[in-house]
Amino acid sequence: MINYDEIGFLKCGEKIYQRRGELEKIADDICGRGFQSILFTSVGGSQAMLDPFRIMLQEKTSIPVFSILSSELVCSGFNQISKNMLVFLASKSGTTEDTLAAARYLKKLGCTLVSVVGEPDSEFELISDYCFVYGDSRPQEMIVLFIIGRILYDLGEFNDYPVFADQLRYLPRVLCDVRRQFDAEAVNYCERLVYAPYQIWTASGELWPVCYAFTMCVLEESLWIRTKAVQSSEFFHGTFELVDKDVPIIVLVGEGKTRNLDIRVKEFAERYSDQTTIIDTRDFMCGQIDRKFKLMLTPVIMNAALQRIAKNMEAITGHSLKERRYYRKVLY
Numbered sequence: 001m002i003n004y005d006e007i008g009f010l011k012c013g014e015k016i017y018q019r020r021g022e023l024e025k026i027a028d029d030i031c032g033r034g035f036q037s038i039l040f041t042s043v044g045g046s047q048a049m050l051d052p053f054r055i056m057l058q059e060k061t062s063i064p065v066f067s068i069l070s071s072e073l074v075c076s077g078f079n080q081i082s083k084n085m086l087v088f089l090a091s092k093s094g095t096t097e098d099t100l101a102a103a104r105y106l107k108k109l110g111c112t113l114v115s116v117v118g119e120p121d122s123e124f125e126l127i128s129d130y131c132f133v134y135g136d137s138r139p140q141e142m143i144v145l146f147i148i149g150r151i152l153y154d155l156g157e158f159n160d161y162p163v164f165a166d167q168l169r170y171l172p173r174v175l176c177d178v179r180r181q182f183d184a185e186a187v188n189y190c191e192r193l194v195y196a197p198y199q200i201w202t203a204s205g206e207l208w209p210v211c212y213a214f215t216m217c218v219l220e221e222s223l224w225i226r227t228k229a230v231q232s233s234e235f236f237h238g239t240f241e242l243v244d245k246d247v248p249i250i251v252l253v254g255e256g257k258t259r260n261l262d263i264r265v266k267e268f269a270e271r272y273s274d275q276t277t278i279i280d281t282r283d284f285m286c287g288q289i290d291r292k293f294k295l296m297l298t299p300v301i302m303n304a305a306l307q308r309i310a311k312n313m314e315a316i317t318g319h320s321l322k323e324r325r326y327y328r329k330v331l332y
Contacts, residue, residue, distance in 0.1 A: 003311040006176050013172025015137040020146055020165060022265075026114065026130045027150035032110055035066040035086040041073050046090035048213030050205045052299040053088070053148050059257075061157050070102035083110030088144070090115070094122030094203060099234050103127045110232050116143050133210045141300040142171055149296075170288040171297065176306040178284045179290070186308035189250075189277055190316050196275070199224065199248040200239060202265050204232035205258035207281070212307045222321040223313055232261035236268075245274045252302060253280040256295055279305060 038057060040050040049070060057065045059210040068078060078267070087106050092100050094117045103113060108125050115128040118135065125131045132143055149165060152158035193199060199219070203211035208231050215229040230239045232251075243249065253262040269276040281298045284305070287295070314321050327330060 001179065001308070002315050004308075005180075009176060010172050011137055012138040013142070013175075016139075016142045017169050017172075019132075019137075023132065023143060023146035024150045024165075025081065026063070026132070026278045028154060030086060030112060031115070031145075031151060032156040033112060034084070034111075035063075036082070036084040037046065037080065037086070039078075039081070039085055039087045039106075039111075040065075040067045041087060041099070041102050042090045043070050043105075045094070045217040046092060046215070048089055048209040050090055050144065051209035052141075052164045053144055055206045055256075056286045056296060057148065057152075060152055061155065063155075070096075071098040071099075072163070073096070074101045074105055081106065081109050081111065085109075085111045087111045087113050088116070089113065089124070089300065090117070090140070091122070091124060091127070092118040094119040094124055097270060098188075100124070100127075103189045114147065117222045129147045129215070138179070139171070139175065139300050139303070140149045141303075142168060145296065149303060160292075164293050164296075166316065167293065171300070174285075174289060174297075176288040177298065178286060178301055178304040179308050181284065182279075182305040183312070185279075186305070186312050189309055192275065193248050194313065194316055197251060199227045200242065201227055201229045201234045201250045201252070202235050202239075202256065203229075203252035204261045205254050205256045206295070206299050207252045207254040207256075207262075207302055208232075210302045211252050214303075216304070218321070221324070221327065222310070223317065223319055224325075227315075232265045235265045240268060243259075243269065243272050245272065247273050248275040248277070249273045250277045250279065253278060253282070254298055254302075255281055256298070286316065289328065323332045 051067055054065050054067045079252045087101055089099055099121055113128040115124040115131040117133050120133045149158060149161045153161035169193050192282040201215050202210050212229050215227040219227045251262060251266045251269055266278055280300055284301050286294050
């Protein structure tokens, strides 16, 4: 596979797993302090990385869980905030000003802050009660899986956590296998749609944040490919009128409670578009991880498949994923 270092990725995954004890201690400390609600707040791809955990928690616990973009939080405030709120923030660079502004604001209100940051020596380390710096370790989702999973275990709402955490050791290998399995289909997608004027992407539930992040942060920001991302539940309330036989439609199909919404879009797209691509997480295996845990992992599994689209599109177009016109280049 092009642009892929499997050995390096496995080593990056092992780095996070080796810090499992550190992450579980964060969770234990949080539960020792106590909290009454949870907020996920960041921007862009970092918020999209966190949002599947909001969905997971809303299905597993009665604790109120919220998700707000940092820039909107600072502008508008949020009356549910209190000193008893646990807040998760994320920033790959450690310098995302919108998220830093939210962290400063929430710190003044007495919230407990947990930051997941890519670079060391950032302001997040000074502001946050707990700051995990992952550096070149991947995937970021494994960090939050350990913390959230352990919190649920401490609360008596995820008794299988010790087994789940043990099996997270195999997650990097599972993701490598997904990349290998999907690569040929990714190449086919890229070759067919490299010059399409625009594309429609849909997803629902725990896969909607993945769809949103990939279309906005990869296809639009990194590759300058025009896309329309719409939730499966909204597809038939406007967007489907744009469909014809030449319009590319990509449907991400999950395995959670909203799967039927994705299937409905899939069946419509296959009927009216000759350029339909279906990516169904049911087609991907879990390796040595018990299938009962797969739903918690489908966002990171789908991300692994979509990465092969990004890497192959980069090679086919010659457009570097790092190339930008405006981002951090001009004032805005």
